[in-house]
Amino acid sequence: MEALAKNTPVGVVAQDCGYGSTSAFSFTFRKVFNVGPTEVLDVNSKAAPGERFPDQNTPT
Numbered sequence: 806m807e808a809l810a811k812n813t814p815v816g817v818v819a820q821d822c823g824y825g826s827t828s829a830f831s832f833t834f835r836k837v838f839n840v841g842p843t844e845v846l847d848v849n850s851k852a853a854p855g856e857r858f859p860d861q862n863t864p865t
Contacts, residue, residue: 806838809845818842 808818819830834842 806845809842812846815842815846 815831816827819827822830824830831842
């Protein structure tokens with residue numbers, strides 16, 4: 806989650822987590838968090854630092 810909060814591409818996060826494909830990572834991510842990884846990226850890219858995805862706020 807932290808890597809996505811920093812706007813790391815989903816494919817990179819999937820590979821870093823040991824997934825063989827982005828789709829396998831996305832499927833598992835959605836099952837665990839009930840939201841897709843690209844939705845986390847979208848939310849964080851549009852939010853101010855104090856409004857980022859829960860527990861991913863950057864210190865000011």
